[in-house]
Amino acid sequence: MRYCFICIFLYGYFVSSGQENIPRDVLKSALYYERLAFEESDLSRKGFFLLQKSYIYKGIGDYQSALDILNRIKISSRDSLNGALKYEKILLNYLLGNYQRSFDELLKYRLSQGTSQEGVDNDILVLEILNLIGLNKWVEAKELALQNADHLSITSKQIQEVFSGKLKPKNPDKAYNLSLFLPGVGQMYSGHYLKGVLSGSIQVLLVGFSAYSLHQGYFFTGGMTGVALFYTFYLGGARNARELAMARNKEQARKMSSQLMKGIK
Amino acid sequence: MTISKRSFLIHISLLGSLWSFGQGFSDNDYQFLLHLESISAYDEGVFWLEQKELVLGRTDTTAFHLGMFEYFRKNRASSIRFFEDVNRSNLNFWNTSRFYSGLQYAYLGDYGKANQVLMQTDSLSELHAELRKLSLAGLSLLDHNFERFESFQTSFDPNYYQLVDHQQALLDTHHVMRDRKAKSPVIAGVLSAIIPGGGKFYLGKIGQGTMSLMTSTIFALQAYEGYRKDGPKSASFIVFGSIFSVFYVANIWGSVVAVKVENVNFNKTNHDAILLHMHIPIRLLCK
Numbered sequence: 001m002r003y004c005f006i007c008i009f010l011y012g013y014f015v016s017s018g019q020e021n022i023p024r025d026v027l028k029s030a031l032y033y034e035r036l037a038f039e040e041s042d043l044s045r046k047g048f049f050l051l052q053k054s055y056i057y058k059g060i061g062d063y064q065s066a067l068d069i070l071n072r073i074k075i076s077s078r079d080s081l082n083g084a085l086k087y088e089k090i091l092l093n094y095l096l097g098n099y100q101r102s103f104d105e106l107l108k109y110r111l112s113q114g115t116s117q118e119g120v121d122n123d124i125l126v127l128e129i130l131n132l133i134g135l136n137k138w139v140e141a142k143e144l145a146l147q148n149a150d151h152l153s154i155t156s157k158q159i160q161e162v163f164s165g166k167l168k169p170k171n172p173d174k175a176y177n178l179s180l181f182l183p184g185v186g187q188m189y190s191g192h193y194l195k196g197v198l199s200g201s202i203q204v205l206l207v208g209f210s211a212y213s214l215h216q217g218y219f220f221t222g223g224m225t226g227v228a229l230f231y232t233f234y235l236g237g238a239r240n241a242r243e244l245a246m247a248r249n250k251e252q253a254r255k256m257s258s259q260l261m262k263g264i265k
Numbered sequence: 266m267t268i269s270k271r272s273f274l275i276h277i278s279l280l281g282s283l284w285s286f287g288q289g290f291s292d293n294d295y296q297f298l299l300h301l302e303s304i305s306a307y308d309e310g311v312f313w314l315e316q317k318e319l320v321l322g323r324t325d326t327t328a329f330h331l332g333m334f335e336y337f338r339k340n341r342a343s344s345i346r347f348f349e350d351v352n353r354s355n356l357n358f359w360n361t362s363r364f365y366s367g368l369q370y371a372y373l374g375d376y377g378k379a380n381q382v383l384m385q386t387d388s389l390s391e392l393h394a395e396l397r398k399l400s401l402a403g404l405s406l407l408d409h410n411f412e413r414f415e416s417f418q419t420s421f422d423p424n425y426y427q428l429v430d431h432q433q434a435l436l437d438t439h440h441v442m443r444d445r446k447a448k449s450p451v452i453a454g455v456l457s458a459i460i461p462g463g464g465k466f467y468l469g470k471i472g473q474g475t476m477s478l479m480t481s482t483i484f485a486l487q488a489y490e491g492y493r494k495d496g497p498k499s500a501s502f503i504v505f506g507s508i509f510s511v512f513y514v515a516n517i518w519g520s521v522v523a524v525k526v527e528n529v530n531f532n533k534t535n536h537d538a539i540l541l542h543m544h545i546p547i548r549l550l551c552k
Contacts, residue, residue: 022308027312028312030309031309031312031313034301034306034309038296038297072304218490218501220483220486220487220489220490221487221490224483225487
């Protein structure tokens with residue numbers, strides 16, 4: 001069931017970003033829980049009410065507010081609420097795109113569970129795989145998914161399909177340097193062959209124009225228009241290659257996460 | 266505690282809260298209100314107060330705190346409207362709302378109204394009287410009324426550590442504004458017509474001026490090259506000559522605009538500084 005919620009919240013994140021007006025029913029419910037927490041002296045129950053309030057904000061896609069509320073909860077390390085609290089922090093950080101933070105919270109959760117726990121917590125496992133995908137650690141994500149295919153109710157074949165593409169993320173710096181070395185190659189490395197050919201061709205033409213102008217004695221035209229334009233396209237092309245590599249990694253991670261969640265459902 | 270017990274507790278407590286909505290403003294309510302402010306739950310605070318007003322009608326307390334919540338939410342006009350409903354029966358609410366209204370009118374650029382609201386403050390302590398003087402001096406500066414500022418500034422009391430830095434900051438800003446010689450758009454345009462980039466040099470923007478000069482020179486040299494080698498009817502002369510002409514005219518126009526932008530930016534920078542030094546002490550001393 002929680003997998004469904006993750007999908008719903010992922011959708012909610014995209015449709016509700018920039019939302020300003022909070023529905024009145026939401027405010028009313030949130031206020032009730034805030035009041036209950038305010039009047040409660042027992043830390044555990046106070047934490048429970050704040051957790052309920054956090055669910056309300058999570059429900060409308062306001063993950064930052066939900067996380068801020070959770071950060072106000074102060075309970076002892078032995079409180080039974082700890083598991084739910086840590087899970088929510090992992091989930092909310094993931095939904096906010098703070099993959100490293102979410103992963104760190106996940107490690108803290110694992111540490112707090114200790115080695116005595118038997119079995120595998122599927123919700124945490126799914127979030128760990130999703131975070132690894134978000135962090136561009138796709139090989140580790142695939143291995144973890146394959147190792148726990150039975151727990152996740154997903155077949156190895158489905159996992160292979162999810163991770164069917166190349167599992168090595170594109171390195172944005174490498175794309176930048178490749179385009180500096182040979183214009184257009186960085187774009188090709190990032191998976192955009194047509195853009196690579198176009199960028200390379202423009203720069204070859206500009207070099208040709210500069211050389212031809214200089215050869216014909218048009219020193220100012222060749223030196224200033226030709227070389228200056230080439231230089232602009234040369235650096236701009238390299239920056240474009242870096243951005244394309246980053247965008248490709250992001251898109252691939254999004255696809256993998258989406259397919260994985262469909263498979264698990 | 267099991268979840269079922271917890272849920273029972275929640276329902277009982279929720280009923281209690283529902284009941285409390287229908288009642289008056291208790292001490293506990295007021296503490297809760299302050300709590301909402303302390304956790305920056307402004308949306309919830311406004312909603313809660315609106316619910317209270319449905320039962321109690323508008324009171325000084327609801328109007329004042331609605332004004333404060335709207336101020337925190339940066340809804341200045343709405344905040345001012347709520348503050349207007351605060352009356353003198355509670356002097357603390359009255360004076361605080363006047364200071365915040367004055368500040369927000371200043372942010373909205375209505376200095377006359379800000380001045381009028383600040384003058385409504387009443388029975389102030391010595392410290393708050395000094396704060397009002399500082400605020401009025403700030404308003405005079407915002408209004409470029411240097412004479413009025415100087416009349417306030419001469420009576421600044423330097424013995425309040427909460428205010429002394431802000432008094433000095435206003436004095437510094439006053440000197441900067443008073444001593445500045447405004448740049449002329451006409452001179453900038455003429456200088457740019459004589460030497461491309463001259464207007465930018467006049468404005469003190471050496472980098473931009475050099476860039477304009479270089480760009481114009483580059484196109485002029487290319488146009489000259491086309492003219493020298495292929496004559497006045499050649500494509501290269503026509504293309505580069507046209508580009509140079511466009512750059513030359515645009516550069517003159519750009520210099521004129523740059524002076525106007527520079528004047529606006531100068532005022533904005535100083536206005537922001539003045540508003541900041543009015544704002545900080547009000548936040549510090551009006552609670």
